Amino acid sequence: MDRNSFAAACRGRAASLLAGVALAACALSAAAQEPLKIGFSMSLTGPLGGNGRAALLAMQMWAEDVNAKGGLLGRQVKLVYYDDQTNPANVPGLYAKLLDVDKVDLIVSSYGTNTIAPAIPIAMQRQMCFMTLFGTNPNAKFKYDRYFQIMPNGPDPAVGLTKGFFDVAMTMDPKPKTVALVGADAEYPHAALEGARTNVKAAGLKIVYDKTYPMSTTDFTPIVRAIQATSPDLVFVASYPPDGAGMVRAVNEVGLKTRQFGGSMIGLQYANIKTQLGPLLNGVVAWEVYAPEPTIKFPGVEQFLTRYQPRAIAQQLDPLGFFLPPYAYAMMQIVGEAVQKVGSLDQAKIAQYIHDHEFSTVVGNVRFAKNGEWAVGRPLYVQYQGIRTNDLEEWKKPGKAVVLYPPEWKSGKLLYPYDEHRK
Amino acid sequence: MTLIANALVSGLLLAGFYAAVSVGIAISFGMLDVVNIAHPAFIVLGSYLAYFASSWIGLDPIVTALVLSPAFFALGLVLYRLYHSSFERRGRERLRGLAFFFGILFVTEVALILAFGVDYRLVNTRYMDTTWRFGAFDLPLRLFVPFLVSLGMTLSLQAFLSRTFFGRAVLAVAQDELALQLMGVDPVRVKAIAFGISIATAGVAGALLIIIQPVQPSLGREYIGLVFAIPVLGGMGSIPGTLVGATILGVASSFTSTFFGPSWSPAVSFGLLLLALALRPEGLLGKAAR
Numbered sequence: 075m076d077r078n079s080f081a082a083a084c085r086g087r088a089a090s091l092l093a094g095v096a097l098a099a100c101a102l103s104a105a106a107q108e109p110l111k112i113g114f115s116m117s118l119t120g121p122l123g124g125n126g127r128a129a130l131l132a133m134q135m136w137a138e139d140v141n142a143k144g145g146l147l148g149r150q151v152k153l154v155y156y157d158d159q160t161n162p163a164n165v166p167g168l169y170a171k172l173l174d175v176d177k178v179d180l181i182v183s184s185y186g187t188n189t190i191a192p193a194i195p196i197a198m199q200r201q202m203c204f205m206t207l208f209g210t211n212p213n214a215k216f217k218y219d220r221y222f223q224i225m226p227n228g229p230d231p232a233v234g235l236t237k238g239f240f241d242v243a244m245t246m247d248p249k250p251k252t253v254a255l256v257g258a259d260a261e262y263p264h265a266a267l268e269g270a271r272t273n274v275k276a277a278g279l280k281i282v283y284d285k286t287y288p289m290s291t292t293d294f295t296p297i298v299r300a301i302q303a304t305s306p307d308l309v310f311v312a313s314y315p316p317d318g319a320g321m322v323r324a325v326n327e328v329g330l331k332t333r334q335f336g337g338s339m340i341g342l343q344y345a346n347i348k349t350q351l352g353p354l355l356n357g358v359v360a361w362e363v364y365a366p367e368p369t370i371k372f373p374g375v376e377q378f379l380t381r382y383q384p385r386a387i388a389q390q391l392d393p394l395g396f397f398l399p400p401y402a403y404a405m406m407q408i409v410g411e412a413v414q415k416v417g418s419l420d421q422a423k424i425a426q427y428i429h430d431h432e433f434s435t436v437v438g439n440v441r442f443a444k445n446g447e448w449a450v451g452r453p454l455y456v457q458y459q460g461i462r463t464n465d466l467e468e469w470k471k472p473g474k475a476v477v478l479y480p481p482e483w484k485s486g487k488l489l490y491p492y493d494e495h496r497k
Numbered sequence: 498m499t500l501i502a503n504a505l506v507s508g509l510l511l512a513g514f515y516a517a518v519s520v521g522i523a524i525s526f527g528m529l530d531v532v533n534i535a536h537p538a539f540i541v542l543g544s545y546l547a548y549f550a551s552s553w554i555g556l557d558p559i560v561t562a563l564v565l566s567p568a569f570f571a572l573g574l575v576l577y578r579l580y581h582s583s584f585e586r587r588g589r590e591r592l593r594g595l596a597f598f599f600g601i602l603f604v605t606e607v608a609l610i611l612a613f614g615v616d617y618r619l620v621n622t623r624y625m626d627t628t629w630r631f632g633a634f635d636l637p638l639r640l641f642v643p644f645l646v647s648l649g650m651t652l653s654l655q656a657f658l659s660r661t662f663f664g665r666a667v668l669a670v671a672q673d674e675l676a677l678q679l680m681g682v683d684p685v686r687v688k689a690i691a692f693g694i695s696i697a698t699a700g701v702a703g704a705l706l707i708i709i710q711p712v713q714p715s716l717g718r719e720y721i722g723l724v725f726a727i728p729v730l731g732g733m734g735s736i737p738g739t740l741v742g743a744t745i746l747g748v749a750s751s752f753t754s755t756f757f758g759p760s761w762s763p764a765v766s767f768g769l770l771l772l773a774l775a776l777r778p779e780g781l782l783g784k785a786a787r
Binding site (some may be wrong): 099118119121123124126127159167259285286287288289290291292293294296297299300315316319320323326327328330342344345346349350352354389390391436464 | 500503504505508511514560584606610613614615616617619620621626628635637639640673709710711713714715716719750751752754755756758759760762763773
């Protein structure tokens with residue numbers, strides 16, 4: 075090979091190399107432009123559709139905020155979601171589709187225990203980090219180490235969820251002795267009742283009624299009368315929105331005589347159920363995650379609600395947004411921060427990062443326990459007091475959902491017995 | 498004793514509501530042989546219209562239902578004509594007709610979601626929070642008023658079907674359509690009007706439903722089993738049978754909830770249905786096919 079032909083060969087190879095580098099750069103650039111997809115199923119219709127849509131709005135607000143700041147890992151965030159119709163049977167298929175067809179990069183959960191539980195095996199099979207929204211201990215049997223949950227009930231969620239009700243009850247003088255437990259036949263109420271039984275045992279109370287009812291129950295007065303026949307000091311209910319409202323109406327109709335009534339009743343947190351039941355809620359001791367009381371100052375919640383409420387009203391969603399939306403936003407904040415800090419979509423590293431760090435979110439600082447639940451819980455138990463009308467504005471004022479538990483956020487006193495402070 | 502009295506009263510009140518939601522199926526399924534699986538969706542539509550009228554102009558749900566009955570009747574007429582021309586006339590009514598009504602069910606649900614959102618809706622009326630107490634038993638007006646309306650509607654329907662010429666024509670079309678045709682009556686017209694009546698009862702039942710419990714667009718699916726079980730138990734095409742079937746299921750449900758635990762209630766109710774059908778396949782007041 076002479077000098078000229080050698081130089082020509084070198085130039086040719088250099089040109090090929092440059093072309094290859096340029097092609098690779100183009101490919102990388104194209105990948106960088108592809109959105110980072112976060113997939114989930116959400117209950118947009120069915121019994122929990124109202125809250126599912128409110129959660130979706132909060133998640134969309136987070137995606138807009140993140141994208142306005144340049145996205146995650148330099149890529150715009152795209153939420154890919156399907157309606158699971160609040161039907162657990164739909165969930166596995168939807169997550170398989172998200173992972174196999176839509177090729178999402180990350181997954182988070184739908185809302186609620188019933189729809190989270192069927193998604194966990196798929197997350198485990200694909201070894202995905204799985205941040206979940208308001209499940210009551212669905213990971214208890216799976217023990218998946220990449221599972222996280224944003225509801226603030228503490229490391230033993232079913233027990234933490236219900237502990238406040240019984241701690242409040244034990245402040246009564248004389249102390250209560252008997253309790254009736256009742257709830258719907260579904261995953262969440264079963265978990266809540268299980269937690270309640272643990273707390274009942276710890277408090278030394280005697281269970282005089284412990285039964286569940288089918289979700290299709292129309293009339294709750296026979297159930298309330300059967301409870302009344304056992305003359306319990308306390309009545310604890312674990313319910314969903316329609317049955318919770320039905321129970322509240324039934325106890326008022328029957329005139330239930332007990333010293334404390336309430337429980338972990340999903341639905342009483344919703345604006346439309348609060349306004350429709352209005353004064354019928356007086357005296358009920360209920361689980362909440364936020365109340366506009368002077369003692370409750372979770373940093374960021376008020377600012378979030380100021381942005382959320384006008385959009386929710388425009389979309390006919392929960393106009394208060396005290397319950398799920400701030401936590402749905404916080405859940406996404408945690409996932410986003412972990413991905414950004416890890417600098418990749420390595421699921422093991424993301425999960426490890428979430429395990430190891432504390433996160434500053436719109437619902438305050440969050441650190442997770444080994445099982446993926448909040449390391450330190452803060453479920454609230456409030457008593458609805460002095461509700462006079464069915465006006466929504468009443469619920470925005472302090473003094474209507476008086477915080478009784480935990481003691482550090484207490485904003486008022488328990489009014490008892492229940493039958494004297496009803497209405 | 499108080500528990501027994503109240504369980505009986507609660508069961509009867511519940512039976513009134515059950516009769517209201519299922520009497521339309523007794524007509525459409527029992528008399529016209531139209532498997533209108535969308536019936537519960539029309540009940541929920543009635544609930545939402547009652548909610549809308551109550552929240553916007555403060556109209557009582559029952560008044561709304563009565564005012565809107567002609568509109569529901571007209572909707573039923575149109576639906577039946579569509580069903581007849583697309584399926585029944587071509588002899589394809591069985592499976593395809595079922596798919597048609599499934600489609601109507603989903604379309605109605607989606608329309609409700611688009612119009613009203615997916616939140617639970619409730620109404621407040623002046624009587625809803627009142628309970629009359631008579632010694633050993635209570636009478637919550639939230640259940641008693643729907644009971645009275647349902648009883649009135651069901652008895653009126655029975656009187657209409659058994660005492661008027663048109664009512665007898667409906668009963669005749671259920672028995673022998675060809676014979677009716679030979680007598681110069683248009684069975685399609687008779688069936689369309691009867692189907693319109695069945696949809697009108699769904700509108701009224703919807704108003705009763707939202708008085709009793711909160712509703713959301715897909716709530717109707719919870720009632721599909723019940724609305725078909727009651728006419729089958731009572732006897733296909735028999736309005737008194739529907740009342741009897743509703744009473745049995747309502748009282749059984751109430752007694753089971755009170756004395757054995759509410760989670761047994763569906764098992765006992767549907768166990769009774771199976772038992773009744775095993776002993777009397779045509780239903781309690783139904784006539785055996787000849």
